[in-house]
Amino acid sequence: MARGTWQPIQILGKGPWSLLPAQTWSVLTDFVIFAAGLSVFYVILLLGRTWLGPFNPHVEISRDPTKLPMYAAYSLLRIAVAYVLSLAFTLVYGYVAAYNPKAERIMIPLLDILQSIPVLSFLPGVMLAMVALFPHHQIGVEMGAILLIFTGQVWNMAFSFYSSLKSIPRDMREAAKIYRFNWYQRFTQFELPYAAIGLVWNSMMSVAGGWFFLMACEMFVLGSRDFRLPGLGSYLQTAASAGDTQAIFWGVGVMILVIVLLDQIVWRPVIAWAEKFKMEQVESADVPRSWFLNVIRGSRGLIRLRKRVIRPLQERLTMHFVRQHDSTEDAPPVLWKVWTGRAIAAIAVVAVLYAVTRAIAMLTxxxxxxxxxxxxxxxxxxxxxxxxxxxxxxxxxxxxxxxxxxxxxxxxxxxxxxxxxxxxxxxxxxxxxxxxxxxxxxxxxxxxxxxxxxxxxxxxxxxxxxxxxxxxxxxxxxxxxxxxxxxxxxxxxxxxxxxxxxxxxxxxxxxxxxxxxxxxxxxxxxxxxxxxxxxxxxxxxxxxxxxxxxxxxxxxxxxxxxxxxxxxxxxxxxxxxxxxxxxx
Amino acid sequence: MSEAIIQACAVEKYYSQADGNRIEVIAPTDLSISPGKIVGLLGPSGSGKSTLLRMLTGLSKPSSGQVLWHHKPMDGHIPNVSIVFQSFALFPWLTVLENVEAPLIARGAGAIERHKRALKMIDTVGLDGFETAYPKELSGGMKQRVGFARALVVEPEVLFMDEPFSALDVLTAENLRSELLELWLNKKMPTTAIFIVTHNIEEAVLLADRVIVLGRNPGRIRSDFEIDIPQYRDRKSPRFLAYVDYIYKTLTRPEQEAPAPGKTAGQSANGQPRMRTKFQMLPHARPGGIAGFMELLADRDGSEDLYKLADELSMDVDDLLPIVDASVMLGFAELHEGDVATTPEGRAFGEADIQTQKAIFRKAALEHVALLRLIENTLHAKRDRAIGEEFFRDILDEHFSAAEVERQFETALNWGRYAEIFDYDSESKRLFHNEEADTVPSPGNH
Structure with missing residues (x-):
């Protein structure tokens, strides 16, 4: 058994990391982490400004290697936004499908079909729709690209979350019920943790797939219109078009660097952290580790943030849901909710029927x-x-x-x-x-x-x-x-x-x-x-x-x-x- | 006796099938839990012990009848009870402390209060020093201690336990049992009653003030009696053994309600014919287990007390009874008052070599097991000597619940393949006639 677990009683807020020595080292890491956070914020701000800028149908893609960091940042941000959207969609879709048997009968076969549709064929339709929605801003094309990546990422994640929820052991569910967990506690203390490992691995796969689509959709032609987004994909395409071997090497190099960094700074730490969600009865010998996770855990600033801000916030949120749970426990199902559900279902049916008839008309x-x-x-x-x-x-x-x-x-x-x-x-x-x-x-x-x-x-x-x-x-x-x-x-x-x-x-x-x-x-x-x-x-x-x-x-x-x-x-x-x- | 905390009035559980047929899991049952007592619920597998527990806790609704909590219907609410699970059901991503705190969070206890209460309870179950450990760092016994701490921290009126010691090794289980008893007897446990489901007869007699024995197919109360031996009880005392023996008799005499010892001593008539149930239910035993059992009995001059056997082999009812039932069903053994004795066929079966054993088993199976006879006849009637398993599943479906159909079919498959009555292809899911079977030597040759 690990020696490290024989610690004295954990008093409020005093995490196990507080036992780590290296005070001076920690100040340095704090500084680095703070600086990194600031620069990420700056880049997002900068990118946001271009997004909201006027629509420019003829973005010139430069082959200058010094522009590459900016292009990489653009591409990364697109992936990140699409991923956040996918995650939100996954949680809602998986939750509804797992707990609403009526919806489940439609949602799961639908997921199976959506998974099989080639994503890239969505590209023209999605782009045209988004550009029509924001005709005067660059954000239209950006949204198109993001939506496309989203459709490439989301299905396997949703499926993973759904099947995790369905496979939660009965005893665990009953424990949550007998101890009267409310919705929020159930979600945060056992549904999300139970699904975590599947979600992490599927997220990794999805994001890798996201790069695939992003490269394809940063630069493409639709009829007479030429859509270009500044990014790594468009850089590589431009370089290849010009036959510029040096630029190609630079582009591929930066691409590999970004992916390796992403792996070290995001995925490894997440995998190492997710290790605790494994449903194993005994500790396995071979545990994934991450240097970056250790750095974060060693940071005193982050520990303080956790203690002063995150913990109290969590506590208030939990208590809010406890009170809400107590007051709504006896209430019968609200009538308007039932009718809203029916209305949504009816609208969905009508929309599907309309789309099908239009599609048939097109096919003839x-x-x-x-x-x-x-x-x-x-x-x-x-x-x-x-x-x-x-x-x-x-x-x-x-x-x-x-x-x-x-x-x-x-x-x-x-x-x-x-x-x-x-x-x-x-x-x-x-x-x-x-x-x-x-x-x-x-x-x-x-x-x-x-x-x-x-x-x-x-x-x-x-x-x-x-x-x-x-x-x-x-x-x-x-x-x-x-x-x-x-x-x-x-x-x-x-x-x-x-x-x-x-x-x-x-x-x-x-x-x-x-x-x-x-x-x-x-x-x-x-x-x-x-x-x-x-x-x-x-x-x-x-x-x-x-x-x-x-x-x-x-x-x-x-x-x-x-x-x-x-x-x-x-x-x-x-x-x-x-x-x-x-x-x- | 004081007023009941939980009272089940004619609760019944059944599953309705598409054709309107009902599979009854638990027949209408009355039961009550009163303060100050440990109630032990015993029964063979398939008697609906866990289903009954879940209805009493409000986790599952009875199909008919109702469960009262202090004389008021539960109506889908969870009353102030806790469950200790066989599988522990701890959250592996929460530390010991967080696991114990979780039920308090759900009840809206503030951070400091729940911290204090959780620490105190962890201390009571003897886990201090392990507050920040994760469950996977703990041994099985310590995990179940966390299970106890989590259950007790909410100060439940009734503490339910669903086979809490069966996932533990013998020594750990014994240790936890005695600590549980000590906490209970010294009133250190913030609960007014305990309800424990078990398939270990000694455990029930050791802990419980009152024992309820369930029968199966469908589950119903076969016997309900008090154990009037003062605590702490001696496993070797004659009174203790009399209770154990009595429970074995009750469990192995399917359709007869035996009187409890002390009331009218066990004088009831024996040798009553087994009543045929709607459809013969196969005990879930393997041919190898039956053969081993026969050999064991042969070594003891063909007869032995069941509880002594179970004690020596340290087997639970769930493990031993199916083998005994199967031996009786096949005509290899007979039961008298909790004693089991081999028949001549049984002795021959135990002593024969592998091929002869198969032949004897085949003869006995075809003679006594209706389902195997049906399969044999159906396969003979078919020209291609093969039939899909669905045919037999459909027949079983009319008599058993889905899980039981699964087990019945698996057992029939096991017996039939061993006896070379048929062969089975798991990919096409078809049973087919085994040509070789006709060449198996008949038992008369030896």
Whole structure:
């Protein structure tokens, strides 16, 4: 048992960190933290001013590396705002779906469908709507980008929160009920903590996905209109367009730096902090740690802030809800609330019906050749996604198993792979395309490379995890029985990594369909590179402002993705869960 | 006796199915909890002990009848009670102190007051020094101490305990039990009554002033009596053993209400035929366990007192009774007044080699177990000798609750596969006839 827990009684406000020595060091950290906070505030203020500034349809993106920090800040802020929106939406949506059985029946299948719709096809519609909403301010385009990132981030988070709430152990729920927890206490003391770990991991995945979309939507053309937002994505695209290799290196370097910093300053501390929310009965030996979290915990200023401001605030909030709970306990359900709920439901039904009839009207406007294009496009993209998955699996399975079986190799390879994977594929697209053009490859096969770029990592990481999960005694048994190499793969390794491989392939397949929208159609140096494919159709339709075709192609892609999920991946999942689980 | 704190009037719990059929979990039951007493609720698994506890605490509403709190209906409110859970149900992200404070926050106690009360209670259960520890740093016994502190800190009128010691090892459980008793007897516990659900017979006789024994299918009160041995009780005393023996008799004699010892000594008639219930309920025992039990009995000249067996094997009722019931159902053993004795078939089963054991089991199963006979006949009638499991689940559905259907089916699957009556494919979820079964040697050959 940890020695550190044998502390004297914790008296009000005196946290366990107060036992830390290093007073002088702490003053320095206080100063650094204060300065950092101030600069973040300044940057936000600065960015906010441009957001509210007049709409400028022709933002010039400079290739000057000194502008990069500012561009990085712009991109970061977009991601941050979109993430906060996603989190708020997640909490509300998950909560309602988990506790309202009537709503649940609609909300969860809806989530499943929304997850399958390729986000990038939302781009034109969202942008036009936002620009129409704020025609005179830059904030319109910004909001468009943020909303787009939001739609890319939110679904898996909402799903994670919902399923966490649904899986809270019955005993724990009953304890909360028998001890009369009110709504607020229930939420803060056991629902949110219980869901915390799932939320943290899904947030990380979502934000990584957010970079992917942000890079794509910072600079794009819609019919005759050219939308540009200052940011890392637009910088890279501009650099690639101009063939400026030096600027490209600078851009990619800053991108990697930002992602590594984000990992060190945000995700590692959050993961280390979230460790206490694990539902484990005994303390695990291998606990995630973070230097940054230790610095924050050592800061006397923050401890004082916690004691003087946050604790009393929490206390007042809690007591407020206790009193409210006591007074509302006997009240019957309020009539106006019931009717408001019904009214919202009715409005939603009417809106959906209207949208469906309008959509059908739009779809009937398409002619035969366009339908044929959709079908051949779907076929071509399907083959490309398949090829990307097969190629991805072909190199990641042996590599992943080698890394997973060899701890020494894993220590070197894993961080490298993580950095490589963290660079959003869309940021690299212009560069890869540039190379492809130089060596004379067409986009027909080249787009497979682009798809591979974004999706292979999901497979690799899952295969590594799967190989690590194969128990050593099984490996020893296969040595003992002198399995041949083929036997080893067939009887031990492939069945062992199967569930992980499937998880990786599912994620990769979803990502590949989405990426096809940017991979099959590209504008570089005023030239358009394109190939046959559903993704190309979507991009071309939004480029030309052909909304009938855009809608039709988006629907086709969603249908294909949902069908493949139902017919292939779900069955594979079931097989993995029933036959290939390593359980005792 | 003073006035009842909680009174259950004809409470009943059932689940309605789509076709209007009702699965009864608890038959209409009257029960009351009075101040100054420890009430022990005993019963085999599936007798609805936990369901009854949840209805008494207001956590779950009875399907009919009502629960009164000081003569007033509860109406969905949670009265001033606490529960100590088998799984502890602590919040792993809160420290010991925060866990104990949580119920006080819910009741609106100010920071200083709840701090004082929580610290005092942590001290009472012997956990001082661990205030800032997280539950995962504590052993099982210490976790349950936190569970007690959290339950007692709100000074509940009735303290409910749902198998509070079953997740602990034998020694820790014994230690906690005696400390609990000490707190209670020395009036250090801010509660006026205790209601403890258990499947450990000795635990009930050791702690309780009054024991209620439940029967199952559906759950109902089989016996309700006082234990008039002064505390602290000696486990080896004849009176103690008489109560233990009596409870075993009650539990193993399904349809007969035996009188309590001391009132009219156990003179009731024996050898009464088992009453057929609506549908034969399989005890959840594994063939391997039954075989082991038979071998054990064979080593003791074929007969033994149940409570002695349980004591020696340190098995709870929940573990031992299903095996005993299964042996009786298969005709391998007979019960007389809490004694279990092997039959010739049982002895043969215990002593045979693996293949012969299977053959004997197969014969007994087909003879005595209606469900397995039904499966065998259905498979024979089908041309392709295979059928989906849904068919049998639907039959079970008409008689048991969803969880019980699951267990019944699993047990039938276990027995049937062991006896090679059928085979089962878990992917297609189909049962099919085992061709090899016809070549299994008959028991007569040996």
């Amino acid at each position: 406007g398409l002619d035969g050749s366009e339908y044929r294009e959709l079908l051949t496009g779907a076929g071509a993209t399907f083959l490309r996604v398949l090829a990307a998955l097969v190629i991805g699996a072909a190199w990641t399975i042996p590599a992943g198993v080698a890394i997973g079986f060899n701890p020494k190799l894993a220590r070197v390879a894993q961080p490298l792979a993580q950095i490589a994977a963290s660079v959003p594929a869309t940021a690299l697209f212009p560069i890869v395309l540039l190379v492809l053009i130089r060596i004379g490859g067409g986009l027909g096969l080249g787009s497979i490379v682009l798809l591979l770029l974004g999706t292979q990592w999901y497979i690799l990481f899952n295969v590594i995890a799967g190989a690590m999960a194969i128990p050593t005694d099984l490996r020893e048994a296969s040595d003992l029985f002198k399995f041949t190499r083929a036997q080893r793969w067939r009887k031990l390794i492939l069945p062992g990594i199967f569930p992980y491989l499937i998880t990786g392939l599912v994620t990769a397949s979803g990502g590949a369909w989405n990426a096809s929208i940017v991979a099959e159609y590209f504008r570089l140096k005023d030239k358009t590179y394109t190939t046959v494919g559903l993704g190309a159709t979507i991009s071309r339709a939004s480029d030309a402002g052909n909304f009938d075709l855009l809608l039709a192609s988006t629907i086709v892609m969603a249908i294909v993705v949902v069908t493949v999920n139902r017919l292939v991946w779900r069955r594979m999942y079931r097989l993995a869960a029933t036959r290939y689980t390593l359980e005792t």
